Amino acid sequence: MRKAFGVQDKFVGLWVTADGVIRHRLLPGGRYDEARGTRESAYEGDYWLQDDHIEYHDDTGFTADGDFRDGVLYHAGMVLYRRKE
Template sequence: MTSDDTPRDPHPYVGMWVTGDGFIRQELLPNGRYDEARGNRASAYTGSYTVTGNHLDYVDDTGFTATGDVRDGVLHHEHLVLYREGDTPHGSVGEG
């Protein structure tokens, strides 16, 4: 019997993504789950995601589906534009 218990590096998209104004914070977790906060509302949306190339498919815990694409290090999630936490452009308030 063999087992591969070697820890794997998380996908490069794992981590916190935020809108330019910081209102929406979406954390992509290494276990394929996400947790999205909106304003003061923690865990406003939670669910699972899968990554194929630069494309993300989301299914929230109520069954709602959404998609996203990472282009030039920016996550375009439906009508939202999210940046890696710490990479948010200064003075940006629009969602694009």
């Protein structure tokens, strides 16, 4: 499912749950950094996109996915909103 990078640019940035506990930073080039609570860089790894679907593969081997709908990221039972940095 891995696609050529470039299309992910529309999603690059910080995505945060409403309470601010989970923070996904999608970086250019297909890397991400996830913070949880006070734990920065709790998970790091690669991501890639197929249209509005995102696949995550962290550096420990864990995989997850999600979907962007109407400017919102739905991921593993969480809802994340884009936040300006």
